[in-house]
């Protein structure tokens with residue numbers, strides 16, 4: 001999604017989110033990630049100014065204190081950024097890929113089923129298709145990508161071919177390298 | 183902006199994991215090995231977070247890596263070698279760029295326009311990937327003065343700030359862009375405006 005993203009050029013508008021809208025966003029995020037509930041006040045402090053940055057290609061970024069927390073395509077689901085996921089790894093569903101897949105993910109490739117079902121990989125939770133997941137790597141502590149399951153984890157195991165998880169945002173992609181400057 | 187009091191390392195029971203990010207390649211250090219700047223990354227980590235360095239690069243780990251590496255390498259010699267050469271070239275390129283960066287200077291020059299008034303010239307910020315227009319805007323709001331991007335007589339963009347703010351600028355640049363090493367900032371003075 002961010003292969004050609006360049007935040008310096010792609011910002012269209014930047015606006016302070018009204019508190020009523022902020023409440024809506026907050027509940028939408030909680031609906032998506034109920035495990036964020038205990039820490040939501042830390043993630044989106046009530047008094048903080050939430051800024052919505054609209055970029056070209058219909059990408060929206062939610063930022064607090066110049067930190068990008070979530071992004072969104074059109075008005076679809078909110079994806080956490082990797083930096084946010086690194087802070088709250090347990091608040092989001094996770095999958096683990098084997099060592100062999102790590103390098104390919106870091107160059108932007110989607111995640112094929114065998115990389116999710118081999119010995120070093122892990123699919124601990126049963127997840128439906130179209131779930132936003134943190135992608136972890138065998139032998140590493142921190143996530144390396146944010147992905148979207150293209151089929152359920154059961155199908156990933158049973159079918160075991162084609163793309164299992166779409167690579168949405170990964171370490172060192174243009175979004176990772178972006179910082180919001182005021 | 184109303185509050186500035188809620189950023190990360192708060193004293194209360196924060197559940198956020200404090201992740202260390204590599205000062206060279208920006209990734210969590212365990213992923214440095216996938217980038218082309220590993221040797222620089224290692225140096226940085228050893229200096230800043232020796233504990234993590236030991237954890238990641240201790241002897242046993244390295245041996246394991248070597249073992250798996252040599253296993254992986256056996257079948258596809260040629261392709262693998264080519265790939266390695268490519269990675270190596272890339273690393274050298276990044277190294278060169280880094281060195282170039284380390285050698286480039288940011289100059290802050292106070293230029294007297296007449297007895298009372300002076301302007302401050304800032305050159306070389308673009309060597310550190312800093313957006314000059316934005317920087318000029320920042321300076322203007324920070325020091326409440328005029329500030330603009332101007333081409334100098336060599337056709338290179340510089341920022342000209344109205345007023346003598348050279349010392350403040352020095353501090354401000356250090357604060358705002360930690361990737362500009364202090365040693366690379368040069369403070370000078372020029373009595374007559376050269377033109």
Ligand SMILES: [Zn+2]
Pocket residue numbers: 204205206207208209211213214217219223224
């Ligand atoms: Zn590194």
